[in-house]
Amino acid sequence: MVAPPLVSFLIAGVQKGGTTALFDYLGDYGDLALPAEKELHFFDDDEGVDWSAPDYGRYHAVFPAPDERPRGEATPIYTYWPNSLERIAAYNPAIRLIVVMRDPVQRAWSHWRMEYARGVEPHPFAWCIREGRQRLFRTEPWGHHREFSYVERGFYGEQAERLLSLFPREQLLFLRSEDLRRQAGGTLDRVRHFLGLRPAAAPPARESHVGRAADYPSDLTPGDVAHLRRIYARDGERLADLTGIRFEA
Structure with a gap:
């Protein structure tokens, strides 16, 4: 029996960074084999997969029938969640990873x-990015949380280093979400080149997962911004050194 082809690329990060838009754009092309739904959450599965002898059949089953097209998916927690990247490397050392920041x-x-709009977070933003960070040290795995990791998921320099x-660097593509939004055609050209695909006309511009309307109890204040800029300053320098990408200081 011939083994199914491996998944050859992942949109591996970051949450709320434009991964849905990129996944949707790539789905508009006909020369990629993508699952019907985004976020398969296979490599961050700590309970349903025996990682000493993983069964990749369940993972492969959600992709279209094998053909010549590159297989890929998008699960943005992979760059953040412990052991996910190591599991990916064990699965396919030659895989290509796209990180939209x-x-x-x-x-x-x-x-x-x-x-907050989902009803998961009851606390105001200012508390969450200050005292609320202590919640992550009462969870398993220690220091990580799928919902409350507002600050922690933004340490891109640490993620890039990992x-x-x-x-190898040639298997990694780091992008800025604002470039995908403002210069979709050029950014998609870079992605297609990275994946070894021929140039193609860009699909129509799109906005995906626009924020839900809700009666939020918080505004993003100058104090909140300054607080987070201080937290991210050193990591931002590490990101710039590693990738050349820099966000506002």
Whole structure:
């Protein structure tokens, strides 16, 4: 029996950074094999997969029938969640990873708005990015949380360093979400080149997962912005050194 082809690329990060828009754009092309739904959450599954002997059949089953097209998916927690990248490297050492990054302050704010609108987060933003960070040290795995990680998911320099320790640089593509939004055609050209695809006309511009309307109890204040800029300053320098991408200081 011939083994199914491996997944050859992932949109691996970051949450609230434009990954849905990129996944939707790529789905408009006909020369990529993508699952019907975004965010498969296979490599961050700590309970349903025996990682000493993983069964990749369940993962492969959600993709279209094998053909010549590159297979890929988008699960933005992979760059953040412990062991996900190591599991990906063990699965396919030659895999290509795309990381779409958004200004970490705006990312944190958008993340909080999403969780508040979903009814998951009852606390105001100012508390969440200050005292609320202590919640992550009462969870398992220690220091991580799927919903309340507003600040922690924005340490892109740390994530880039981890990626570069596991994969050759030529297998990594770091993008800014604002470039995808403002210059979609050029950014998609870069993605297609990175994936070894021929140039193609860009699909129509789109906005995906626009923030939900809700009666939010918080505004993003200058004090909140300054607080987060201080937190991210050193990590932002690390990101710039590793990738050349810099967000507002």
